[in-house]
Amino acid sequence: MSAKIPVGVLGATGMVGQQFVRLLQGHPWFDITVLTGSERSAGKPYGEACTWVVSGEMPPALREAIIQPTTPEMDCRAVFSALPNAVAGPIEEELAAAGFAVFSKAASHRMDPDVPLLITEVNADHLALTHIQRRQRGWDQGFIITDPNCSTIGLAMALKPLHDHFGLEEVMVTTLQGLSGAGYPGVSGFDILDNVVPYIRNEEEKMEIEPLKILGRLEGEEIRPAEFTISAQCNRVNVRDGHLEAISVRLRREASAEEITEAWQAFRGLPQELGLPSAPEQPIIVRPERDRPQPRLDRDAGKGMAVTIGRLRPCPLLGWKFLALVHNTIRGAAGAAILDAELMKVQGYLD
Amino acid sequence: MSAKIPVGVLGATGMVGQQFVRLLQGHPWFDITVLTGSERSAGKPYGEACTWVVSGEMPPALREAIIQPTTPEMDCRAVFSALPNAVAGPIEEELAAAGFAVFSKAASHRMDPDVPLLITEVNADHLALTHIQRRQRGWDQGFIITDPNCSTIGLAMALKPLHDHFGLEEVMVTTLQGLSGAGYPGVSGFDILDNVVPYIRNEEEKMEIEPLKILGRLEGEEIRPAEFTISAQCNRVNVRDGHLEAISVRLRREASAEEITEAWQAFRGLPQELGLPSAPEQPIIVRPERDRPQPRLDRDAGKGMAVTIGRLRPCPLLGWKFLALVHNTIRGAAGAAILDAELMKVQGYLD
Amino acid sequence: MSAKIPVGVLGATGMVGQQFVRLLQGHPWFDITVLTGSERSAGKPYGEACTWVVSGEMPPALREAIIQPTTPEMDCRAVFSALPNAVAGPIEEELAAAGFAVFSKAASHRMDPDVPLLITEVNADHLALTHIQRRQRGWDQGFIITDPNCSTIGLAMALKPLHDHFGLEEVMVTTLQGLSGAGYPGVSGFDILDNVVPYIRNEEEKMEIEPLKILGRLEGEEIRPAEFTISAQCNRVNVRDGHLEAISVRLRREASAEEITEAWQAFRGLPQELGLPSAPEQPIIVRPERDRPQPRLDRDAGKGMAVTIGRLRPCPLLGWKFLALVHNTIRGAAGAAILDAELMKVQGYLD
Amino acid sequence: MSAKIPVGVLGATGMVGQQFVRLLQGHPWFDITVLTGSERSAGKPYGEACTWVVSGEMPPALREAIIQPTTPEMDCRAVFSALPNAVAGPIEEELAAAGFAVFSKAASHRMDPDVPLLITEVNADHLALTHIQRRQRGWDQGFIITDPNCSTIGLAMALKPLHDHFGLEEVMVTTLQGLSGAGYPGVSGFDILDNVVPYIRNEEEKMEIEPLKILGRLEGEEIRPAEFTISAQCNRVNVRDGHLEAISVRLRREASAEEITEAWQAFRGLPQELGLPSAPEQPIIVRPERDRPQPRLDRDAGKGMAVTIGRLRPCPLLGWKFLALVHNTIRGAAGAAILDAELMKVQGYLD
Numbered sequence A, B, C, D: 001m002s003a004k005i006p007v008g009v010l011g012a013t014g015m016v017g018q019q020f021v022r023l024l025q026g027h028p029w030f031d032i033t034v035l036t037g038s039e040r041s042a043g044k045p046y047g048e049a050c051t052w053v054v055s056g057e058m059p060p061a062l063r064e065a066i067i068q069p070t071t072p073e074m075d076c077r078a079v080f081s082a083l084p085n086a087v088a089g090p091i092e093e094e095l096a097a098a099g100f101a102v103f104s105k106a107a108s109h110r111m112d113p114d115v116p117l118l119i120t121e122v123n124a125d126h127l128a129l130t131h132i133q134r135r136q137r138g139w140d141q142g143f144i145i146t147d148p149n150c151s152t153i154g155l156a157m158a159l160k161p162l163h164d165h166f167g168l169e170e171v172m173v174t175t176l177q178g179l180s181g182a183g184y185p186g187v188s189g190f191d192i193l194d195n196v197v198p199y200i201r202n203e204e205e206k207m208e209i210e211p212l213k214i215l216g217r218l219e220g221e222e223i224r225p226a227e228f229t230i231s232a233q234c235n236r237v238n239v240r241d242g243h244l245e246a247i248s249v250r251l252r253r254e255a256s257a258e259e260i261t262e263a264w265q266a267f268r269g270l271p272q273e274l275g276l277p278s279a280p281e282q283p284i285i286v287r288p289e290r291d292r293p294q295p296r297l298d299r300d301a302g303k304g305m306a307v308t309i310g311r312l313r314p315c316p317l318l319g320w321k322f323l324a325l326v327h328n329t330i331r332g333a334a335g336a337a338i339l340d341a342e343l344m345k346v347q348g349y350l351d
Helices: A015-024 A083-099 A120-137 A152-168 A203-214 A257-266 A271-273 A332-346 B015-024 B087-095 B121-136 B150-166 B201-215 B257-266 B272-273 B331-347 C015-023 C085-097 C120-136 C149-167 C203-214 C257-266 C269-276 C332-345 D017-023 D085-097 D120-137 D148-167 D204-212 D257-266 D270-274 D328-344
Strands: A007-011 A029-037 A078-081 A102-106 A142-146 A169-175 A217-219 A223-226 A231-234 A245-251 A284-286 A307-315 A321-327 B005-010 B028-033 B078-081 B101-104 B143-146 B168-177 B215-220 B222-224 B229-236 B243-251 B284-286 B309-317 B319-326 C005-008 C030-035 C078-081 C099-102 C145-147 C168-177 C218-221 C222-223 C230-237 C243-249 C284-286 C305-317 C317-326 D005-008 D030-035 D080-082 D100-103 D143-146 D168-177 D217-219 D222-224 D227-237 D243-251 D284-286 D307-315 D319-326
Touching: A007 A015, A015 A029, A015 A332, A029 A231, A078 A083, A078 B121, A083 B272, A083 B309, A102 A245, A102 B143, A102 B272, A120 A142, A120 A152, A120 A217, A120 A284, A120 A332, A120 C015, A142 A257, A152 A169, A152 A231, A152 A245, A152 A257, A152 A284, A152 A307, A152 A321, A152 A332, A169 A203, A169 A321, A203 A231, A203 A271, A203 B257, A203 B272, A203 C305, A231 B243, A231 B319, A245 B272, A245 C030, A257 A284, A257 A307, A271 A332, A284 C218, A332 B257, B005 C317, B015 B028, B015 B331, B015 D227, B078 B087, B078 B331, B087 B101, B087 B121, B087 B143, B087 C305, B101 B331, B121 B150, B121 B201, B121 B272, B121 B331, B143 B331, B150 B201, B150 B229, B150 B243, B150 B257, B150 B309, B150 B319, B150 B331, B168 B201, B168 C120, B201 B229, B201 B243, B215 D017, B222 C078, B257 B284, B257 B309, B272 B331, B272 C005, B309 C120, B309 D100, B331 D017, C005 C015, C015 C030, C015 C332, C078 C085, C078 C332, C085 C099, C085 C120, C085 C145, C099 C332, C120 C145, C120 C149, C120 C218, C120 C269, C120 C332, C120 D085, C145 C332, C149 C203, C149 C230, C149 C243, C149 C257, C149 C284, C149 C332, C203 C230, C230 D243, C243 D227, C257 C305, C269 C332, C317 D227, D017 D030, D017 D328, D080 D085, D080 D328, D085 D100, D085 D143, D120 D143, D120 D148, D120 D204, D120 D270, D120 D328, D143 D328, D148 D168, D148 D204, D148 D227, D148 D257, D148 D284, D148 D319, D148 D328, D168 D204, D204 D227, D257 D307
Parallel strands: A007 A029, A007 A078, A078 A102, A102 A142, A169 A231, A284 A307, B005 B028, B005 B078, B078 B101, B101 B143, B168 B229, B284 B309, C005 C030, C005 C078, C078 C099, C099 C145, C168 C230, C284 C305, D005 D030, D005 D080, D080 D100, D100 D143, D168 D227, D284 D307
Antiparallel strands: A169 A245, A217 A223, A245 A321, A307 A321, B168 B243, B215 B222, B243 B319, B309 B319, C168 C243, C218 C222, C243 C317, C305 C317, D168 D243, D217 D222, D243 D319, D307 D319
């Protein structure tokens, strides 16, 4: 008899879906009982329909699991959604209405006023929106929680301690993003070899708006966005995993390099306080070397759940500049949503 | 009987040295009569001492040429210096004193007040410094002209029309630079595979100061630096050739996207007017696609002598942002210096 | 008024289709009048339906050309077929029956007894099959000529001089094949980064049988296959273009390294004798360096139409081993078919 | 008080030296007390002299350890030698004479008649040579054990079960070897990007002779080499770790695919019987997929200590062909030597 909470992975055959499956393997609280996929995959065993591309092997126990269509008939309490943006919107609402706890990586509901855009260490207080959401939408047990864009997560985590301690006024960020961010098969090997593709559809738009909601303040029944300006330039580089971000910031209050570093290193959130299973010991790791973070060397820090920062130095224009690195399919996607679910479980939302 | 001007390539076995050799092959005005190298190479045939790594084959006629040490006894009128920064300083002065026209890729003399930091299309008027240089240093026929840093060249060319038409106030640039910028053998294949190295020694410092001299105004006997601020973040990516730069600018006067694009496309300099052999037809090419420039697709534009620009769009922070790409060992190094020499030849400096 | 022969490119939006278009640009004898594509592309301008990925730019004159379906109503004399194997078979027959000269890169008809599997330098005499083909199939002006598999072409060209001079008994080949061989978008960048994929569907089968037909002897109305054994292992590596092949051979007669090298270097075919426009001066180039051929350095030899060979040395097992390199989309595909057409034009087949 | 055996790592700053350090971290039986390096490194803290490039972080406890020169005064019982071949020969002899147990990755003594060329699962009985070695060389407690070449280890392990069950007559192997095999910094990133280098100095020679000694039979006081013929072609590909080998074999007795697969899967050696700490559960893993092994997916099988085999299929020339993959710096180097030491510790050689 298992007391674990039965969960489903929606869009389980894709890159992020696979990371959900991999990270939920042997999870102390959650147990995968449902895998869903597109019409093309539904009805087939997972081991046959899914080209496993994330690290390690597909969990043997799931190889024979039959992929289901995504419907309110699924037998589980919570779902992790790696559905494509194009279809996620209405399905996720339908599921929440049917009583499912929906933790979504899709972009569809991120900017809905009553939906938390959650990074557990950063804005756990936004979970209060869940009640408003249920009331307004007439939902009972169900709700929708969204994960920010993968690049946004790295940026917002790096910004959070700065915002809290010194205030943010302006942020400039240029990204060098890994291939897995484009899903699978994603970018053609022919296109990216000996090359950079300086364009990622809708990515800059997301990075310029999402952090403002995440770092916004819950006032009454809504989030009042943080008031600073972000400009983003996004590039795809020939790296498997890991989004590297070159960031410049203008702070509202003066701060020394030591104070900034201390703010990052001392940063902890609810997941650390509560000792959640997927919480990294330190959400932000500051490397002292002059040439770090590097994607291959640092993306797996904290089992892929820590953001690594380095090269803090004065910016002639905005004041300070530095680099941040996030593992885009773990902290930037599946791992983040699982951490959300862990927090909400502890807070009683999944009872 | 050849009426060509005899030239030497200093540091001919390195990456930039080889580009000099390659680009001077069959040059209508210059003829390589001297190749120099380090102590380890001197005395050996070029074909033996040099691992040819740039495109095409080593010119057969030079395979047997014996590499010389770099001394004032060399038999030529002008020299193209690809010497390492560590040794270039005093040697180049000694050569200029001995009457050589020195076109240098080394960083040693770039910021000397009486030495032009030249991009032929951008600041040909700075050549007037040559007279001051000769007078102050007591040199007769010799002089030193310097090439900017490879990343600087791409940036300064992209900025020139903006500076002229709209005025520049602030510039933010993040680079994604190719491997050849690190020379040969340069970056270890093991280090750069599936990775980005977010640090290039001294590169950010150069990019933040050199454009101000290049875009500065010659007033009396000195250059008055341009008055705007630059902040640079430099990264090495797994690309063979080509430095891609993500740039944001704040202009002094309002400008529409059309006006900016027109300023770039209409941009021409003396090399184009004079039809110099190495001059690209258009120094700046603006691509209309949403995902260009890309290093592999655009680095060879104008035989590697044109800078390619794309993705001009509003920057929420500074006003406008865009991408620029420069072939770092051609327009960003050897090709630029050869173009300098062509201009000075036409202007009578090499008589 | 143009006296050029009007030609069509079938499957013009794919990797090989694009190479046809690129190589036919400014061709002295052929003029592209038709571009065809799948249902999804038909009716659209080429510049819109085709993501141009081969080197250089799409010929401006073709950007507005409307892609047609592949039908016998096309207005041209000859067609270069880059159709997918799955559909090429019946369409190509239909076109030949309708009077078109069909030069096909598809695998469908390669092993038909009455269809030449042509490498112009190797087995031009097999063109006599064309008459048999016409007679047997009741075709009048039309015919089908096939190009071998891209890896086969490199192998068969390297083997031809050995077969002629010393006789072949056994051939072992292991390939390291570039990404463009998989078409576009082809292999996922995520899969091939930091990796090798040791499997290419149907490739080993083709390499083990096609050379026997190519090097076979025309006896009466049929080709008698060459009598030697080939074993092939095929791997995909992270290289853009170029198939490298590590080959061991057992010869029937004793031969010295000098004799073998001489056989390769002296090798010429009809294209060289006739000075055909696309013929490389030397079909086989032997490099003396100990570490060549290398894909990036040697694939463009002879404008991509020459096969480069190196490292001939004794094989303890079969007698001799060496490496051969072929540009898979030029000599190994589009360029080969164009050379076929040039030869047949000169021989009057296209009148 | 630690009962662990004190060991030294010779050449600890290089790629293989670092793997020794990494794998010996927390080892149950061995404790690193000495790190040695070249003159340039000696006297410096390990954390300063060594650019750590293998996975994970440098063990914090060793960061301050001072690098020593390699001398008989070192304070340890056994040494793992990652010395360059050029210097390893005489130093290793000197150390063995002084009483050290020397486990060497260097090539210097591999073919000495009285030195075991050991793969613990394959030829543990060759350890008897140690006694002969001591007697002949007049050594007391010391001895030299050598590790084969990294590519040889993968090949010899794959061949061992075939040799035992069916007899070997002929072996053809073409390798696709990762960058770490060339040490650090090793191959230039500029050279290997979009390329293959079909030459590795002395590698083919080693692969053609070493397996014959390894699979040879100890007769009286010497090894009688196995009697079959090997031909090798070695290539460097743009892969970080992992040597992939395309192999064809002619067996002496007929065997079915099932029998061969069974021989591989059932294969175990002393390390497995004895449950040595570094022994993989299964020395050989056979993958059923049609496109495996792949370097990135399979190199870490058995913590890098297992050889992965796949694609067994008939070879028209020799009978059978297949692929094998070995992690070159773990099973192919440091891990293999540590396993040697574990076995000899259990057998009492290190008392």
